[in-house]
Amino acid sequence: xxxxxxxxxxxxxxxxxxxxxxxxxxxxxxxxxxxxxxxxxxxxxxxxxxxxxxxxxxxxxxxxxxxxxxxxxxxxxxxxxxxxxxxxxxxxxxxxxxxxxxxxxxxxxxxxxxxxxxxxxxxxxxxxxxxxxxxxxxxxxxxxxxxxxxxxxxxxxxxxxxxxxxxxxxxxxxxxxxxxxxxxxxxxxxxxxxxxxxxxxxxxxxxxxxxxxxxxxxxxxxxxxxxxxxxxxxxxxxxxxxxxxxxxxxxxxxxxxxxxxxxxxxxxxxxxxxxxxxxxxxxxxxxxxxxxxxxxxxxxxxxxxxxxxxxxxxxxxxxxxxxxxxxxxxxxxxxxxxxxxxxxxxxxxxxxxxxxxxxxxxxxxxxxxxxxxxxxxxxxxxxxxxxxxxxxxxxxxxxxxxxxxxxxxxxxxxxxxxxxxxxxxxxxxxxxxxxxxxxxxxxxxxxxxxxxxxxxxxxxxxxxxxxxxxxxxxxx
Amino acid sequence: xxxxxxxxxxxxxxxxxxxxxxxxxxxxxxxxxxxxxxxxxxxxxxxxxxxxxxxxxxxxxxxxxxxxxxxxxxxxxxxxxxxxxxxxxxxxxxxxxxxxxxxxxxxxxxxxxxxxxxxxxxxxxxxxxxxxxxxxxxxxxxxxxxxxxxxxxxxxxxxxxxxxxxxxxxxxxxxxxxxxxxxxxxxxxxxxxxxxxxxxxxxxxxxxxxxxxxxxxxxxxxxxxxxxxxxxxxxxxxxxxxxxxxxxxxxxxxxxxxxxxxxxxxxxxxxxxxxxxxxxxxxxxxxxxxxxxxxxxxxxxxxxxxxxxxxxxxxxxxxxxxxxxxxxxxxxxxxxxxxxxxxxxxxxxxxxxxxxxxxxxxxxxxxxxxxxxxxxxxxxxxxxxxxxxxxxxxxxxxxxxxxxxxxxxxxxxxxxxxxxxxxxxxxxxxxxxxxxxxxxxxxxxxxxxxxxxxxxxxxxxxxxxxxxxxxxxxxxxxxx
Numbered sequence: 001x002x003x004x005x006x007x008x009x010x011x012x013x014x015x016x017x018x019x020x021x022x023x024x025x026x027x028x029x030x031x032x033x034x035x036x037x038x039x040x041x042x043x044x045x046x047x048x049x050x051x052x053x054x055x056x057x058x059x060x061x062x063x064x065x066x067x068x069x070x071x072x073x074x075x076x077x078x079x080x081x082x083x084x085x086x087x088x089x090x091x092x093x094x095x096x097x098x099x100x101x102x103x104x105x106x107x108x109x110x111x112x113x114x115x116x117x118x119x120x121x122x123x124x125x126x127x128x129x130x131x132x133x134x135x136x137x138x139x140x141x142x143x144x145x146x147x148x149x150x151x152x153x154x155x156x157x158x159x160x161x162x163x164x165x166x167x168x169x170x171x172x173x174x175x176x177x178x179x180x181x182x183x184x185x186x187x188x189x190x191x192x193x194x195x196x197x198x199x200x201x202x203x204x205x206x207x208x209x210x211x212x213x214x215x216x217x218x219x220x221x222x223x224x225x226x227x228x229x230x231x232x233x234x235x236x237x238x239x240x241x242x243x244x245x246x247x248x249x250x251x252x253x254x255x256x257x258x259x260x261x262x263x264x265x266x267x268x269x270x271x272x273x274x275x276x277x278x279x280x281x282x283x284x285x286x287x288x289x290x291x292x293x294x295x296x297x298x299x300x301x302x303x304x305x306x307x308x309x310x311x312x313x314x315x316x317x318x319x320x321x322x323x324x325x326x327x328x329x330x331x332x333x334x335x336x337x338x339x340x341x342x343x344x345x346x347x348x349x350x351x352x353x354x355x356x357x358x359x360x361x362x363x364x365x366x367x368x369x370x371x372x373x374x375x376x377x378x379x380x381x382x383x384x385x386x387x388x389x390x391x392x393x394x395x396x397x398x399x400x401x402x403x404x405x406x407x408x409x410x411x412x413x414x415x416x417x418x419x420x421x422x423x424x425x426x427x428x429x430x431x432x433x434x435x436x437x438x439x440x441x442x443x444x445x446x447x448x449x450x451x452x453x454x455x456x457x458x459x460x461x462x463x464x465x466x467x468x469x470x471x472x473x474x475x476x
Numbered sequence: 477x478x479x480x481x482x483x484x485x486x487x488x489x490x491x492x493x494x495x496x497x498x499x500x501x502x503x504x505x506x507x508x509x510x511x512x513x514x515x516x517x518x519x520x521x522x523x524x525x526x527x528x529x530x531x532x533x534x535x536x537x538x539x540x541x542x543x544x545x546x547x548x549x550x551x552x553x554x555x556x557x558x559x560x561x562x563x564x565x566x567x568x569x570x571x572x573x574x575x576x577x578x579x580x581x582x583x584x585x586x587x588x589x590x591x592x593x594x595x596x597x598x599x600x601x602x603x604x605x606x607x608x609x610x611x612x613x614x615x616x617x618x619x620x621x622x623x624x625x626x627x628x629x630x631x632x633x634x635x636x637x638x639x640x641x642x643x644x645x646x647x648x649x650x651x652x653x654x655x656x657x658x659x660x661x662x663x664x665x666x667x668x669x670x671x672x673x674x675x676x677x678x679x680x681x682x683x684x685x686x687x688x689x690x691x692x693x694x695x696x697x698x699x700x701x702x703x704x705x706x707x708x709x710x711x712x713x714x715x716x717x718x719x720x721x722x723x724x725x726x727x728x729x730x731x732x733x734x735x736x737x738x739x740x741x742x743x744x745x746x747x748x749x750x751x752x753x754x755x756x757x758x759x760x761x762x763x764x765x766x767x768x769x770x771x772x773x774x775x776x777x778x779x780x781x782x783x784x785x786x787x788x789x790x791x792x793x794x795x796x797x798x799x800x801x802x803x804x805x806x807x808x809x810x811x812x813x814x815x816x817x818x819x820x821x822x823x824x825x826x827x828x829x830x831x832x833x834x835x836x837x838x839x840x841x842x843x844x845x846x847x848x849x850x851x852x853x854x855x856x857x858x859x860x861x862x863x864x865x866x867x868x869x870x871x872x873x874x875x876x877x878x879x880x881x882x883x884x885x886x887x888x889x890x891x892x893x894x895x896x897x898x899x900x901x902x903x904x905x906x907x908x909x910x911x912x913x914x915x916x917x918x919x920x921x922x923x924x925x926x927x928x929x930x931x932x933x934x935x936x937x938x939x940x941x942x943x944x945x946x947x948x949x950x951x952x953x954x955x956x
Contacts, residue, residue, distance in 0.1 A: 084525045097524070104518050106525060205524040210752035239529050239754050317557055317749050320568030321522045325618065341561055364559075364747040 005029050005166040009075055009223045012169060016063060016074050023063070023074025027056035027118050030076045034120065034167045042142045043152075043162040045081045046089055047121035052076065055118040062116065071226055073116030078168040080159050081122035082129055084203040085109055092205055093137035094127045096348040097328045106203020107235045108172055108214055115230055120168055124158030127350045128319065129174055129207040131155050132182055132421035133412060136352045141409055144186060146447055150406040153183030153421075159217045160187035170227060171217040176207045177307050178402065178425025180215030181437035181452060185401035188439045188448030190467065192216045192224040195457045196432030197242035199228075200235040208314035209240075211307075211429045221438065221467040228460055244458050256290040256466065258282075259394040263300050264424055274400045277440050277449040281398055284473045285466070295390050295397070298383050300423050306383070307426035308419055309363050309376035316360025319353065355415060384431045391456035396463060400424045401437040401452040405445070428454045438467045440474045482676035482714060484707050485684060486636035488699075490649060491627050492659035493605065493667035494537045500604050500626035501528030501571065508665050512610065512619035520604075520624035522566030527753050530555075534626035535578065535757060538602045539767050541628055541658045542579030544774060545597050545649075549764050553578045555602075555751040560744050563618050564607040572603035572629075574748040578757065584632070584652075585776065586644045587794075595645055596633035603627050622666075628658075634673065634684065639703040643696050646670060647798055651775045655800045663694050670699055675720075676710045685710075689724045690734055702727040706734055778803060786816035795824060809846035815853030822849055826866055840869045847876045856880060858887045860933045889936045891943070894927070897935070898943050901926035912948055920944060 001007075004026065007015070015021055031049055038044050059074035068074075079085070082092045084102035086109075091097045105113070112119070126136035134142035134157020142157035144150035145165035152161040156173030160183035163171050173180040175193035184191025192215060199214040206212055214231065218224045234241035264270060265278055282292055297303070324330035324344030331343035349357070363372040390397065403423045412418045428435035435454040443449055451470065455463040499506055502519035518526040542549050553576040557569035582597035605625040610617040630649065636642045650668065653659045661668040675687035690706060693699045705727075710720045725734040773781070775797040782803065783793040796803040806823060810816045822845050831838045845866075852862045857880055865876050865885075880886050888894060901923050902909050911919035923944055927935050 082525075084523075090524070092524070100524070102518075102523065102525070104523075104526075202527050203525040206753075208752075237529060238527050240752070313749060314752055317559060317569060317747075320559060320561065321524070321566060323561060323563075323568060325563050326521060326566060327523065337563065361747065364749060366745045366747070369747075 005033055006219075007169070008219045009071065009169055009226060010220075012075050013071055017068070023056040023059040023076075023118060024053065026074065027052050027076050027120070030120055030168060033165075037145075037165050038167060040143065040148055041145055041152075041161050041165045041167070042140045043123055043158040043165060043167055044078065044121050045091060045093060045124050045137075045139055045158070048088055048119060051088070052118050052120050055113075059116050059118060069114065069116035070230075071115070072112065072230065074118060075116075075169050076118040076120050077112065077170050077172065078120045078123050078159070078162050079109065079172040080125050080129075080156050080174055082125060082174055082205040082207075083109055083172065084205065085119070085122065088122065090122065090205070091139070092128045093125045093139055094348065094350065094353070095138045095329060096322050096345075098138075098348075100328050102203075104203065107200040107237060108231055109203065111231055112172075123156070123162055123171060123173075125173075126155035126157065127353050128205070128315075129155040129176060129179055130315065130352050130356055132178065132418060133407070133409075134158065134161070134183065135409060135412070136350060138350055143409065144406050144447070146188065146406070147445075149408055150447060151186065151409050151411075153186035153402070153406060155179040155183075156191075156215065156217065157183045160184050160189060160191065163187070163189045163217050163219060170219070170223055173215045173217050174204055174207070175213045175215035175429070176211045177311055177422040177429045180213075180217060181425050181435060182402045182421055184217055185437045185439070185450030185452075186406035186448065188442075188450070190216075190218045190221055190224050190439065190471070191401075191437040192218070192228065192460070192464075193428060193435050194228060194232070194460055195242065195434045197238070197240045198244070198434075198458065198460075199231045200233075200238040200241050202235060202237035206314075206318040208311035209318065210314060211311055213429075221436070221464045221471050224436070224467075225461075225464045228464075256285065256288070256396075257394045258285055258290045258292050259295040259390055259397045260292060261297055261300075261397065261399050262294050263297070264399045269300060269403055269423065270400050271404045273405060273443045273449060274403065278398065278400055278451055281440055281451045281470055284470060285398065288469055293394065295394070297386055297390075297427060298379065300427075302379060303383055303426050303430060304419065304423050306376045306379040307422065307430055308359075309372050310380065310430075312356045312360035313364045313373050313376075314360070316357045316364065319349075319357050322349070352415070380430050383427060387427065387431045387433065391459075396453050396455040396459070396466060397427075399452050399454065401450045405443045405447045405449055424452060433457060434460045434463055436463050436467050438470045438474070440470060481678070482685075482707075482711055483679045483681070484637055484703070485634045485675050485677060485687075486638075486642050486703060487634035487673040488632045488636065488642060488645060489671040489673070490630045490632075490646070491669045491671075492541075492630065492653055492661065494534050494626040494628060495657055495659055496531055496533045496537065496626055498531060498533075499624035500531045500534045500602070501624050504624065506625045508662075508667070510621055512617070512621060514621065516620040516623060520566070521620050522568075522623075528571060528751075530754055530757065531626060534602055535759070536763075536767060537626075537658050538578050538600060538628045539759065539764065540656050540771065541630065541653065542582060542600050543764070543768050543771055544652050544656050544658075545579075545582035545584060545600070545630070547579035547582035547597065547600060549579055549759055550576060550757075551760075552576075552756045552758050553601075554756045555754050557749040557751050558603075558746045559749065560746060562606070563616070564609050564623070566607070566620060566623055569749075570604055570606065571751055571754070573601035577601035578759075584645060584648055586636075586641055586648055588638070588640045588644050590638070590641070593635070593641070595635040598631045598633050600628050600630050603629060634675075639700040639707070642672065642703055643700045646696050646699060648775070651798045651800065655772055655775055655778075655797070657772075663696075666694065669694055672699060672703060672706075674703060674706050674710070676707065676714060685714075686720050686722050688720060688722065688734075690727050691724055691737065693727055698727055698729055701729075701732055702734055705732060709734070775800075782806070786810055786820075788817060788820055792817075792820045792824065796820070805842050809842035809849075812843050812846035813850045813853065815849045818849035818853050819846055822852075822862070822866065826863060830867070830870055838870060839873060840866065841873075844869055844873070844876065851876055851880060855889065855936065856886055858934065858937055860928070861885050861887065864933070885934060887936045888931050888934045889939055891939065894931075894935060894940055894943055895947075897927045897930050898923070898940065898947055900930065902947065909948065913950075920948070
């Protein structure tokens with residue numbers, strides 16, 4: 001058996017129920033681990049030691065009295081710091097919300113507490129989830145646990161690194177254009193972005209509302225499956241919530257049909273090692289009887305541009321409420337209303353956030369809207385339609401999760417280059433499809449490699465089943 | 477003179493708060509007048525992560541308004557974010573509807589002295605209200621109680637042509653919204669507000685002139701005054717060869733003038749964004765039919781019915797229905813009297829005069845007022861006594877008929893008795909008699925007044941007048 005802090009939810013469940021160790025012991029082990037490694041990793045922004053120990057004791061009492069709340073009872077986890085936690089600072093890794101303590105819990109936080117899970121603390125991210133490297137936090141870089149010279153990815157960099165560095169059993173992140181899948185790939189763990197609307201977004205601080213999804217970062221596809229089951233479902237507070245409905249092509253008994261996107265499988269869009277990993281994954285699936293076909297989708301560069309325009313337009317809108325009036329920081333230096341806004345936002349928002357606000361505002365302005373925003377909406381429809389057709393023929397799409405493995409801290413050259421990290425992830429985001437990143441081997445530099453599976457809406461079960469096949473093969 | 481040179485082209489945008497118990501996107505109360513910031517939550521205060529949920533009741537009330545105003549109801553419409561920064565707007569965007577309103581292409585029939593015209597209603601959409609700013613000294617405070625109160629915006633076509641017509645449109649609209657229970661339309665509480673768009677053009681012209689917008693008028697009188705002022709101002713400018721600039725103006729009620737707020741060229745770009753937190757609003761044919769069947773009798777139909785059923789004048793009937801509560805009050809009493817027209821008079825000219833602020837908080841019930849009209853109509857009391865009884869009813873309930881009997885208030889209708897009193901009056905006021913005979917017919921009133929005083933106000937005025945006319949006729953001296 002692996003060391004305690006390296007185990008999966010399923011393994012902890014057995015041990016906790018058998019009395020091998022208590023939730024308090026387990027929680028303490030993680031708190032110690034955080035103390036030891038986090039100064040190097042930079043995954044946590046807030047550690048709620050007292051709250052975690054109290055929750056663990058309560059869990060132990062319930063287990064002892066036979067009142068266990070189920071699969072997650074007593075299991076320590078951590079959550080990205082863009083989910084509201086009542087009474088615990090929620091900063092979005094921004095100076096703007098450095099002092100913001102929400103008066104309410106996000107739905108997922110509530111559900112996890114009700115399930116008996118123990119919250120260890122809040123995780124680092126690119127400010128307001130804008131970024132793909134984990135470097136754009138106002139409170140420090142998150143580093144890759146495999147090699148601290150490399151980035152953890154982003155924006156759920158803290159979440160991916162925390163799980164990879166054994167600082168939590170699992171983590172909750174948010175995925176707008178790959179923000180769970182890409183850091184999961186960089187850190188060698190499983191990252192699931194469910195179907196849009198399947199898990200309530202209530203209390204998750206919005207980046208781009210029509211794309212945002214609650215995402216799961218776990219040690220195994222199995223853990224992701226059991227978390228999804230627990231967290232999914234409408235809560236009456238997220239009007240975009242969608243109840244499970246089986247869509248797309250039913251899983252054929254005989255053969256799994258998997259599509260690959262040539263534009264993302266070869267050429268110079270994607271690194272050689274990633275391309276090789278996808279090739280190996282194809283081989284594994286073929287060995288398991290899958291039939292592989294190639295599909296044409298609208299150009300990935302166009303999909304990326306579409307994503308950039310839409311997400312920035314919505315982000316600019318969502319970020320407007322941070323005005324220094326009701327909560328968060330307010331500049332000390334103001335003279336009249338406009339300067340309250342300008343100076344507050346100028347002082348307390350980071351560069352990348354400001355860049356996207358400007359970009360999004362520009363895209364939506366009267367004179368640019370038709371040219372940029374409206375054509376992006378059209379392209380999104382085209383992509384959706386094309387993917388719908390794809391899933392009439394195929395069970396899922398196999399692709400890279402990200403065009404490269406983790407890169408060096410400080411290696412990003414330009415904002416445009418930075419956005420290329422989302423290249424492979426945005427199809428699923430634009431179409432609201434479930435997608436999962438599965439660790440698949442190691443690069444020559446010793447960094448994790450991964451592949452991505454994308455399926456039809458609500459086809460997570462199918463997705464997770466195939467993910468387990470790849471997972472098993474990768475670990476063999 | 478100058479008003480004849482140009483035709484005014486006026487369109488109105490009316491905001492009405494909907495009569496829902498809770499806000500449009502959360503479950504906070506919409507009650508007016510609470511302590512600041514006691515009726516708000518993370519959702520209506522725009523807290524990070526909070527999300528809106530559409531109050532279906534608000535949609536239903538908006539559809540009700542659409543149906544009452546003859547609109548088409550959209551099977552599917554969407555909400556949009558209208559974005560601008562202001563401290564009373566917590567999210568820095570208002571959730572509204574841009575290109576796909578819930579209702580469109582309706583109309584309202586408006587009557588003025590000039591006649592009756594059909595005014596097109598371009599659209600009705602739903603949106604959320606903003607909060608309120610409270611200025612205290614050098615500080616400004618934000619009260620979020622009103623944030624998220626549901627509104628409809630009713631936009632007329634530029635079909636109105638005069639201040640009177642605009643005012644008539646608003647009054648008619650108000651009576652429909654009240655009748656259908658859509659809004660309480662309390663302008664003093666801001667639950668009904670009006671923006672005016674106005675331009676002038678030469679008579680006969682088909683094109684539009686340059687328009688100005690007057691924002692946030694909160695009484696019908698202000699709407700009329702602001703329009704009249706704006707017509708005069710624009711007329712003068714045009715006559716001097718100047719073209720008015722397109723701008724937003726505000727009305728200063730004290731000065732009776734409008735002043736520029738901001739020019740349209742520098743107007744805000746609202747950067748409308750389809751609201752990604754809310755799915756499209758679907759309205760089924762069944763929803764619409766269900767709502768249609770719950771619509772009450774509308775003001776025009778009700779006025780017609782009241783006029784026909786009770787023999788009222790069209791004017792009286794239309795005054796009654798302009799305040800549905802008045803019409804309700806009338807109808808509650810109308811069955812209890814044989815003299816509905818007298819009941820209307822008592823209601824509109826007497827009761828309303830005494831309690832103009834809120835006639836329905838008065839202790840006088842519809843049946844009591846009906847009893848009074850009955851006593852008057854059957855001749856038991858004259859109108860002076862009826863008015864006195866009404867004053868006493870305002871102080872506390874009593875049985876009018878019993879009181880008349882007990883206190884001997886019944887009208888004196890005995891010819892002999894009145895004749896005696898009339899002769900006494902003529903003896904005591906010979907001057908009036910002479911005056912009358914010399915052609916000053918007004919002198920009769922002094923004599924009538926004298927008899928009223930002598931009879932304790934109870935003389936039957938019609939009988940009395942005929943007695944006097946007889947007594948004062950040129951031949952009366954001889955005959956007697």
